[in-house]
Amino acid sequence: MQIADIKSDIDHELVSKEQIESKIEEVAEQVSKDYQGKSLLLVAVLKGAVNTLTAFSQALSIPVEMDFMSLSSYGLGTKSTGTITIRQDLSTDITGRDVLIVEDIVDSGNTLQWLVGDLKRRGAASVEVFALLEKPSRREVEVDVKYRGYDIPDEFVVGFGLDFGEKYRNLDSIAVLKPEVYQGEQA
Numbered sequence: 001m002q003i004a005d006i007k008s009d010i011d012h013e014l015v016s017k018e019q020i021e022s023k024i025e026e027v028a029e030q031v032s033k034d035y036q037g038k039s040l041l042l043v044a045v046l047k048g049a050v051n052t053l054t055a056f057s058q059a060l061s062i063p064v065e066m067d068f069m070s071l072s073s074y075g076l077g078t079k080s081t082g083t084i085t086i087r088q089d090l091s092t093d094i095t096g097r098d099v100l101i102v103e104d105i106v107d108s109g110n111t112l113q114w115l116v117g118d119l120k121r122r123g124a125a126s127v128e129v130f131a132l133l134e135k136p137s138r139r140e141v142e143v144d145v146k147y148r149g150y151d152i153p154d155e156f157v158v159g160f161g162l163d164f165g166e167k168y169r170n171l172d173s174i175a176v177l178k179p180e181v182y183q184g185e186q187a
């Protein structure tokens with residue numbers, strides 16, 4: 001019996017495991033300096049940002065708190081719906097807190113713009129953003145991403161938390177799948 005390999009579904013890789021790790025370490029060093037002596041709360045957007053949050057939090061040299069939110073902007077496919085709703089909210093009162101949103105990818109920017117506004121309205125002392133990936137050519141709205149990872153072209157990517165039809169989140173790099181994989185499922 002042949003065992004299917006996740007890597008055999010990849011068409012091309014955009015960001016390697018090593019590149020992800022070194023960028024996360026670089027950003028974590030800067031964030032550890034910037035929030036020295038402060039009580040930082042990391043907020044990750046489920047599910048895509050979980051892998052980034054895990055690697056990033058472990059690379060920080062300061063103790064931090066973590067919390068999660070689940071938002072819906074994308075369904076199972078590859079197109080943004082434009083409307084954002086909270087599926088699962090934070091369990092932390094963020095009034096007066098220094099918050100750093102950890103995001104997997106900024107595409108149109110709609111999700112992030114909405115989230116930054118929402119956390120500020122709750123009375124956070126500061127709200128900054130770390131995004132591992134950005135697609136600059138797809139940006140529709142202004143969002144200030146203070147801590148930036150890699151810019152990627154306008155291609156639908158999977159891996160390191162990012163899914164296609166809920167799969168491929170466990171890939172350790174950022175990649176584009178073979179066309180037949182995307183065609184095989186309902187987008």
Ligand code: 5GP
Nearest residue numbers: 048080106107108109110111156157162163
């Ligand atoms: P935005 O609101 O910026 O358009 O998109 C936000 C969310 O859409 C991201 O946090 C991510 O969950 C999803 N998304 C955007 N681009 C991609 C992509 O290329 N691949 C995957 N898997 N998800 C994406």
Ligand code: MG
Nearest residue numbers: 045048104105
């Ligand atoms: Mg996300």
Ligand code: MG
Nearest residue numbers: 048074075163
């Ligand atoms: Mg998704």
